[in-house]
Amino acid sequence: MYPRLRRLLVGCLLVGTVARAAAQEAGGFALLGTYHGQGGQFASTVAPGPTEGSERLYASYLYMGKTLEVTSVDPATGAFKTYASPVKTESGARCMVTGPDRNVYLGTMPNAHLLKLDTRTDQLVDLGRPAPTEAFIWDLVFGSDGKLYAATQPNAKLARFDPKGGRLEDLGQMDKLALFVRHLAASDDGFIYGGTGPSRMSVVAYHIATGEHRAILPPEAQIGGIAEVWRAADGRVYALAGDRYFSLSGFTARSIDAAHVGGRVWAGRLRDGRYASVKGHSLIVKDEKSGRTEVHPYAYEGAELPVFRVGFGPDARLYGSTELPARLLRLDEPRGVLEEIGELGSGEVYSFLAHGKRLLMAAYAALGPLMSYDVTRPFQHDEPGRNPAPVSWPGADDSWRTFAATIGPDGKAYFGGLAGYGKLGGPLVSWDVRTGAVQAFPVMRDQSVSALGVWKDKLVVGTTIYGGMGSTPTQKDARIILWDPASREAVYNLEPIPGAVSIENLAVAYNGLVYAIASRKMFVLDLNARRVTSVKDLPFPGGTVYGSMAVGSDGRIWGFAPNAQAGIFMIDPTTDEIRLMAHPPKPITAGFAIRGDHIYFASGGEVYRYTVPSAATPPTPRPRR
Template identity: 25%
Template sequence: MQIESGVPNATTFAGGSAYALYTGTPDANPQLAVIDLATEKVTRKITIPDSAASPTVGGWAAATATDGSVYLGTYPNAKLYRHVPGQSTVTDLGRAEGGYAFIWDLEPGADGEVYGGTYNDGRYFSYADGAFTTLGSVPVVAGAENVRSLAHDPATGATYLGTGTNAALVRYDNATGRVDRLLPAAYAHNSMVGGLTWTGGRLFAWIDRTLLVLRVARAADGSHTAAADAAITDVDLHHSPARDGRVWFVKEGLLHSYEVATGTVRATSVRPGLDVTGYTWSGGTLVGLGAAEDGTRVFRYEPESGQWSSRVVSGAPVLPAAINALGAGPDGRIYTGGYLTGGNGAHDPLRGDGDDGRPDTPTRTGLSQTDSLLAHDGRLYIGAYPSAKLYSHVPGDPWPPTLRYTGGDAGSKADDCEPGEGPPPQDRPYALAGGPDGTVYMGTVPKYGKRSGALTVWKEGTPGRTLCVAANQAVVSLAFAGGMLFGGTSTRGALGVHPVYAPGASATLFSYDPATGAVRLHPLPLPAPKAVTALAQVDGRLWGLAGGSLFTLDPARPQEITTEQLFPDPDYAARPSLAWRDGVLLTVAQDPRHVYGTAGDQIFRIDRSTRALTVLLTDPGMEGLTADRFGNLYYRINERLHRLALPV
């Protein structure tokens, strides 16, 4: 194990305690922590039960029902759990109707009922008296894949639903089933309404870090409309229930208030320093619970006096984090990045093998999910999700690394590399490469609901830029060869696009000329490849993997491409994630005769001269490949880093 996580994903409150849900891995179940807010200590930790046939990895949803029960919504099995405060167990209530992947959000209704929203069928449901009931149509909003957020108005019995892939906001009347659309037209280009709260007589809607304050009005015909009282930018997801006419939230790192009556936003000088997953009130004190670099913290603020505190919770769960990316650093260490909850590990080859049950070094906090790693010119470059952030780190310098560029700030939400238009904002940086002049190149998958990835070009002393290279395709592999940058695309767009693969498209190779900025496409002589997931420079030539085929070319004559089928093409329909990151190709200095790689669950080597293929290892669930300075290979399965010695 390389990375640990003490980050709650969802929080609710009941009877002076916080109930925080901590995500696990496929091999380590999530946990519910009961935290006494007065003492800031964990009083109980409960492992969430599951089964081999229906594993529970984590959860994003928690709510307290009117009868005091705590409900949790999980993934990837869309299960609902109930915990009765004071008891030592949680009860598995089964899958939400339809049995899909995520319960995204939960809201309490009347008489102990709870409402929920799911992915990937855009279902809105209720749970009451031991039974699930689907409310409205499926999906509840036409075209919706996600019911991502909920807010309930108990006075009218209506629930507000925030959906995606294309953002929508509706009011659902639970008595009549009437649906009214409320989202202002200016936000229709967004992909998701990520958070909703009904408080203080207003609907607060969080859309891509903008907090909309909406006034909902009923017309004579019974329909409802919404008008925006305010649009507050750069706001963290969660905000407080209204008290004394004000709602509290973090904006640009500082605690702010919003006065409902006047629409006034006021900043304090308080910097909470944590990602709050839930707020409540204790008397006149605002209390927030969430994740900081040093673990779970409780934040307190007294509006009357301005006094505040932030303290680490004692005894919070610390669970393994699945490894999402790995790569060799310039200092010889093997660096890893954690899935979902972030964090990074550093393994010192052969010296860090003392305890397989604990990380070799303390988990480095401060970064979100790492998608790619690159050692270049003495620095470690890190591509992080979301918003395709590029960081750099010099080994020995303080952590966290320095943010260099944010692909999520590039382009326009309204564009998708249409003719004459730029790229959409980018999200997932699966590919990194370095040029001889110090330039770093980043290939990305776009934001949710978009198809066109992009190429980012960044160099020290420049602002960097992001450009379209192949419309309707993501950029998932990069390599520098023969004075040119080469990239490989995937016909799979971001999550939320339908169909998953761009109709009629073939993944392609492209080149970028650093001297002129020219981009050229180099179609592969293969039958409709779905993705080019690996590229490497080998003996002056470019090697690549497209599905199960190896292709090679001379960078000076990229139109002359040779191909060879190594393996059957992967089943990208059944496992679409492979179309972003299936293959790896690399060379190892200790073995100049071979090229090493992965495809599917296999590690293989190819003779550079004869192209003879040898499968070295088949290990179900393995992903990724890198090598240390001694010539050992490394790959990952869930939270475990594995080493494979080169064959003699």
């Protein structure tokens, strides 16, 4: 989601604050380790410190499912103080700004609160929700009237706060076609400009004195994506839509050449003109005039950070990715330790596959949409010898989300997922790891790939009608598609359950039948007969965790359901029955890895192992179809 790629250390293996856990079995479950680390650091600003004349770098950290934290850092030493959010429901702040009153203001998610860090009292306080219908505050800016303006999601609103009177105002929706106002900039002559998206790039000009607002980009510039706006060092406001630049004044957007665009003013500028930032466990202070850089230790350790996905590598070790940012982890199971290998980007890894000596990854907002990690070599960000190596293809979108991955019958790696922001039609991607060739195929108009399996010499593709965030579905039913890797085309297309919008999971059993989950139902598909032979309601509440269903060593199909009243489920191919088998100690939030009698999953920052009961003996095979 997200703008900055950060890394912790290069070529180093960190254990640090990663917690060790004793693998004690309880009901078949064993806690193997808990990951603690710095959350996503997406916003910072410089403001006064606790004593007269002092200043601090303030930074916010995001912890999905937990509570955000803010630090104030002494730019001279790296010494810091941590502030906990006064609103425990708020997991992150994507924007921070220093006000004319010398205080720091933050906009939060997932309930769109405004927070104020009062630099005089050294307290972080809640100001409330300026727009109660909203979930995210993406950006903040002070207008020429001295009031604070906030950009929101999901209704693309503008909100306002008066620091003097304390009044919060919902100014309404700025763009009816947009999901969010993502960026804000203010002019000296009484305008607020907002960059919106993602179904189309648009810039909205809001006139403070009258409350009038208009979309001001020419129609040909309003393509899919997110428009950017910023106030440059020259005091003027500029916009970027695709590859076109505009100078903004009043209700006018004038197209200009890139050479005439004013430079951006970055956060972190100290009083003496140097720039301060934090990166991992370092405070970095740069003097652009002299070229001198100071680095100080920064000992902020963070908190529990969610593990977003787990999977086995070619070395039979369990790997994982954290969420916002994407850090690559590896489990040392005998020691009960999650080792931190390195940082992959600001998002998360959605899929892992083992291939030869490489761990293949498909990710959102990372070093590349695909990555190839040689597990026999050190982690390294820089060339030569970059490891993991980023992999892309023409038309690739770094904001895709890969819900499905498999090794195909031709030995190639296949990935499928949702399209990027504002788009429909997520592709099926074929990756020949030996040659490096990557190809993307649209399997069906306006549908994305949500599940994958292998049947004989074909791929079984499950779809979803949904696309990227901000898109609107045009299709009504999810499909099962039989894809021929040799001819690179669909050879069969079926609507398995009328009205089902997503194929969440599928697995091909030893008997050749396809078992799949869609819209709270399990169905069985006989591809030889080209028909659905059975449909049953799920015997537990909620749906299933994406990409979390596979055939176990006992021949049965095992999978995960995230609802607190659900957990581990099993499908018996001999009877086509689906049963809930076990309730984990905590709800399952991420999957999926299976090896022998053990299944691995995550709950928040904790990684667990479930041992399949010994009573689950292999089923008697039905005749192969």
